[in-house]
Amino acid sequence: MPKRRPPIEARPGRVSEPHTVNLYEAKTRLSELVDRAADGEEIVIAKSGTPMARLVPLPAAQPRRRPGPGQLKGKLWVSDDFDDPLPPEIQKYFDDPVIFPPDDDEAPTA
Numbered sequence: 010m011p012k013r014r015p016p017i018e019a020r021p022g023r024v025s026e027p028h029t030v031n032l033y034e035a036k037t038r039l040s041e042l043v044d045r046a047a048d049g050e051e052i053v054i055a056k057s058g059t060p061m062a063r064l065v066p067l068p069a070a071q072p073r074r075r076p077g078p079g080q081l082k083g084k085l086w087v088s089d090d091f092d093d094p095l096p097p098e099i100q101k102y103f104d105d106p107v108i109f110p111p112d113d114d115e116a117p118t119a
Contacts, residue, residue: 027051029060 028050035042035054042052042064052064094100103109 027053027063029053029055031058032056032061035064 028045030038030042030052032054035052046052046064046066049066053060054062054064095103
């Protein structure tokens with residue numbers, strides 16, 4: 010396995026000028042180029058001498074915060090009639106045994 014290159018700070022010549030590789034070289038050495046980009050180096054991929062893409066490091070991912078108590082206050086709303094009975098024209102669909110068959114223990118006995 011090739012020795013890892015020093016980070017970009019140790020190579021000041023690369024800071025202002027990105028390293029350019031042709032497409033064939035990029036395909037054969039992609040893993041190494043990704044490691045170099047992750048270390049902070051900018052790499053340009055060229056096709057027939059024309060720059061086509063730039064390989065750069067991603068910014069550090071920010072940890073996701075989960076909402077804690079009170080963080081959603083004022084952002085959620087529950088209607089005052091939330092637990093009122095449903096109107097008959099909607100309730101009939103919940104009472105339909107074809108859509109919602111009764112449980113075995115609720116089935117009428119013959």
